[in-house]
Amino acid sequence: MPDFVEIYKLQYERIAQHENQRLAFSNLVIAITTTALAFATETSLQSNPVSFFLLITLLVIINITAIQFISKSRFWIKHHQARAHAILNEHLPEANKTISKIEKINSDNDLYKRPNLHKNLHITIIVITILYSLFIAWPKISPIVCSI
Secondary structure, eight states, rough: OOHHHHHHHHHHHHHHHHHHHHHHHHHHHHHHHHHHHHHHSSSGGGGOHHHHHHHHHHHHHHHHHHHHHHHHHHHHHHHHHHHHHHHHHHHHHHHHHHHSSSSSOOOOOOOOOOHHHHHHHHHHHHHHHIIIIIIHHHHHHHHHHHOO
């Protein structure tokens, strides 16, 4: 097989790796957040306002980090797709013309693309975490804070 075929395949292998990393990181953050909120609900963590505030802050930060990770992985996926198309265009221009005849869905304008859904999930988790801390935990913590 010519070298360009291997390089072309490598681009799609890297795309798959980026997608898997994005999913794994997103799932890890969701699992950590869910577990931490369950832990905070079931333990006496709410009786320690400083620890509780630090936990909520940490959960918000790791979900923001997940959103940034998702955005960056999309950048690299698009980069590898562009490389693959350039390789195909240079070495097999007829195949590239055939592929290009099919109208490509512009995923940049798709509000429901997977990265956006993952970002929206993390935004929802951030909102739920903040609402949880304000409306569920705060009434339990506020007497402790006020007595300090």
